[in-house]
Amino acid sequence: MAVIPLEKIILRKVKMRMKNPFTTSFGTLQDKEFFIVEAVNKEGQSGWGESVAFSAPWYTEETVKTNEHVIKDFLIPLLRKRPLEHPDEVSERFSPIRRNNMAKAALDGAIWDLYAKEQGLPLSLALGGEKKQIDVGISIGIQKDISLLLGKVGDAIAKGFKRIKIKIKPGFDVNVIKRVREAFPETPLMADANSAYTLKDIDHLKQLDHYNLMMIEQPLLHDDIVDHAALQKALTTPICLDESIHSLDDAKHAISLGSCKIINVKIGRVGGLTVAKQIHDYCRTKDMPVWCGGMLEAGVGRAHNIALTSLPQFILPGDTAGSSHYWERDIIEPKVIVRDGVIEVPQTPGIGYAIDQEALDAFTVSKDVFDV
Ligand SMILES: O=C(O)CCC(=O)C1=CC=C[C@@H](O)[C@@H]1C(=O)O
Ligand SMILES: [Mg+2]
Numbered sequence: 001m002a003v004i005p006l007e008k009i010i011l012r013k014v015k016m017r018m019k020n021p022f023t024t025s026f027g028t029l030q031d032k033e034f035f036i037v038e039a040v041n042k043e044g045q046s047g048w049g050e051s052v053a054f055s056a057p058w059y060t061e062e063t064v065k066t067n068e069h070v071i072k073d074f075l076i077p078l079l080r081k082r083p084l085e086h087p088d089e090v091s092e093r094f095s096p097i098r099r100n101n102m103a104k105a106a107l108d109g110a111i112w113d114l115y116a117k118e119q120g121l122p123l124s125l126a127l128g129g130e131k132k133q134i135d136v137g138i139s140i141g142i143q144k145d146i147s148l149l150l151g152k153v154g155d156a157i158a159k160g161f162k163r164i165k166i167k168i169k170p171g172f173d174v175n176v177i178k179r180v181r182e183a184f185p186e187t188p189l190m191a192d193a194n195s196a197y198t199l200k201d202i203d204h205l206k207q208l209d210h211y212n213l214m215m216i217e218q219p220l221l222h223d224d225i226v227d228h229a230a231l232q233k234a235l236t237t238p239i240c241l242d243e244s245i246h247s248l249d250d251a252k253h254a255i256s257l258g259s260c261k262i263i264n265v266k267i268g269r270v271g272g273l274t275v276a277k278q279i280h281d282y283c284r285t286k287d288m289p290v291w292c293g294g295m296l297e298a299g300v301g302r303a304h305n306i307a308l309t310s311l312p313q314f315i316l317p318g319d320t321a322g323s324s325h326y327w328e329r330d331i332i333e334p335k336v337i338v339r340d341g342v343i344e345v346p347q348t349p350g351i352g353y354a355i356d357q358e359a360l361d362a363f364t365v366s367k368d369v370f371d372v
Contacts, residue, residue: 002085003083003084003085004041004083004084004085004086004087004111004114004115004118005041005042005043005083006039006040006041006079006083006084006111006114006372007040007041007042007371007372008039008040008369008370008371008372009037009038009039009040009076009079009107009110009369009370009372010037010038010040010367010368010369010370011035011036011037011038011068011071011072011367011368011369011370012035012036012037012038012360012364012366012367013033013034013035013064013068013364013365013366013367014033014034014035014036014298014331014360014363014364014365015031015032015033015363015365016031016032016298016327016331016363017030017031017032017328018030018031018032018296018326018327019325019326019327019328020141021141022141022296023141023142023143023167024141024142024167024169024192024194025142025167025168025169025170025193025194025195025196026058026059026194026195026196027056027058028141029054029296032054032296032298033055033064033365034050034051034052034053034064034298035050035051035053035064035067035068035071035106036048036049036050036051036298036300036331036360036364037049037050037051037071037106037107037109037110038110039107039110039111039113039114040114041114041118045114045117045118046114046355047109047110047111047112047113047114047115047116047117047350048109048110048113048300048303048350048351048355049105049106049107049108049109049110049111049112049113049300049304050106050109050297050298050300050301050304051064051067051071051102051103051105051106051268052102052105052106052266052267052268052269052295052296052297052301053066053067053102053103053268054295059194059243059295060101060102060222060243060246060269061099062099062100062101062102062103066100066103067100067102067103067106070097070100070103071103071106071107072368072370074097074100075094075097075100075103075104075107076107076370076372078093078094078096078097079093079107079372080372081093084111086115087108087111087112087115087273087274088274090104090107090108090111090112090272090274091104091108091271091272091274091275094107094108094271099246101246101268101269101270101271101272102268102269104271104272105267105268105270105271105272105273106268107272108271108272108273108274109267109272109273109300109301109304112126112127112272112273112274112304113304113350113351114350116349116350116351117349117350119349120349121349122307122345122346122347122348122349122350122352123303123304123307123350123351123352124306124307124308124310124345124346124352127273127277127307127308127310127311128277128311129307129308129309129310129311129312129345130310130311130312131309131310131311131312131314131345132310132344132345132347133342133343133344133345134306134309134310134314134317134318134320134342134343134345135162135317135318135341135342136161136162136317136318136319136320136321136338136341136342136343137161137162137163137164137165137188137317137318137319137341138156138159138161138163138164138165138319138321138325139165139167139192139294139319139321140152140153140156140164140165140166140167141167142167142168142169142172146175146176146179149166149176149180150179150180150183153166153180153183153184153187154183154184157184157187159338159341160338160339160340160341160342161317161321161338161341162188162317162341162342163187163188163189163190163214163316163317164180164184164187164188164189164190165189165190165191165192165217165319166180166189166190166191166192167191167192167193167194168191168192168193168196169193169194169196170196170197170201173191173193173204173208174204174207174208177189177191177208177211177213178210178211181211181212188214188317189211189212189213189214190213190214190215190216190217190240191208191213191215191216191217192216192217192218192242193216193217193218193219194217194218194242194243195218195219195220195221195222195243196219197219197220198220198221198227199220199227199230199231201219202230202231202234205219205231205235206234206235208235208237209235209236209237213237214238214316215237215238215239215240215261215262216235216237216238216239216240217239217240217241217242217264218240218241218242218243218244218264219231219239221244222243222244223243223244224244225241225244225250225253225254225257225259226257226259228241228244228254228259228260229257229258229259232258232259232260232261233258238260238261238262239259239260239261239262240260240261240262240263240264240291241254241259241260241262241263241264242264242266242269242293243269244259245263245264245265245269245270245279246269246270246271247270247271247275248270248275248278248279248282251263251279251282251283252282255282255283255286255288261288261289262288262289262290262291262316263279263283263288263289263290264290264291264292264293265279265280265290265291265292265293265308265314266292266293266294266295267292267301267304267305267308268295268301269293273304273307273308276308277308277311280308280311280313280314281313283313284312284313288313289313289315289316290313290314290315290316291309291314291315291316291317291318291319292305292308292309292314292318292319292320293318293319294318294319294320294321296326298326298327298330298331298332299323299330299331299332299335299336299353299356300331300332300351300353300355302320302323302332302336303332303336303346303351303352303353304351305318305320306320306336306343306345306346306352307345307346307351307352309345310345317341320336320343321338322335322336322337322338322343323335323336323337325338329356329359330356330359331355331356331359331360331363332353332354332355332356333353333354333355333356334353336353
């Protein structure tokens with residue numbers, strides 16, 4: 001039986017400054033620290049993965065520090081147990097470790113990329129993706145005032161993004177959506193609350209039904225699917241779950257309870273490409289539209305998102321804006337380019353973007369090498 005001839009894992013901690021600070025209902029981020037994983041085989045070929053955990057545990061419980069602990073002390077030792085024959089085995093191998101999905105996904109992504117390169121296949125095709133182009137939207141953080149936000153929305157529409165996502169929070173919500181909708185009556189528009197509300201806000205949230213939103217993303221508690229089901233019954237606007245979905249079972253439970261009408265699949269949140277694909281496949285059988293969320297990734301993570309989005313049930317535009325939206329200098333070559341709201345899915349083996357080694361070295365703050 002052919003095995004993936006994994007020889008070493010290189011773990012780089014990287015620090016990059018975003019062009020613009022990004023503000024959500026839980027805070028502002030500008031300096032992004034994260035891990036880049038390189039999986040190297042016996043022929044010296046490399047596969048690349050990126051962890052999307054932030055420095056603070058406000059999106060999920062994971063952080064850059066917990067990633068380091070879990071990857072070094074638990075996940076790499078599990079990879080040493082016996083060789084892998086296929087990247088689908090990675091998530092199963094990691095299953096004795098509870099959660100820590102972003103740590104798992106970083107390794108899973110590197111091994112998927114390496115496997116696709118060994119097979120001579122673009123990662124999108126290795127995953128079973130069909131699309132050669134993907135539609136993308138943009139996520140606009142909370143702004144100091146509405147006129148600034150209207151300017152950003154106008155710029156994004158002019159650039160051709162296929163839908164606009166606006167971050168909302170109590171005090172910056174219905175009033176804001178109303179103004180944006182008045183200024184841009186036809187634009188596909190959605191709001192993301194990042195768990196800023198409770199069921200007590202039901203009457204307030206119902207006002208959003210007047211603005212023809214594509215969806216409202218994660219209005220209630222980060223781990224909830226029960227209250228979301230009650231809210232979805234009261235709203236005509238579709239609810240999209242983000243933070244609440246960590247596994248295929250979470251997706252199954254949310255769908256059977258009627259907690260949402262759309263699911264945002266984030267590779268890091270669900271523990272890697274294999275689980276993301278399982279959720280996709282299940283949603284396809286249930287006619288549940290999915291889209292690929294973003295975590296302000298650098299180029300490696302972005303490339304994985306693009307490959308995943310080539311799967312057919314990614315019906316709605318994702319949050320994968322181009323490199324230049326986030327970074328002065330990305331760590332891949334070529335950069336991710338969005339033209340008229342569309343990204344061309346790379347057709348070369350693996351993630352289809354080369355690492356800009358000079359840029360990566362410039363942003364690397366530490367590096368560890370592990371034999372596997
Ligand atoms: O552009 C992107 O990568 C998406 C940005 C974005 O909306 C988010 C990034 C990180 C955490 C969250 O605030 C969030 C989201 O909830 O989707
Ligand atoms: Mg979200």
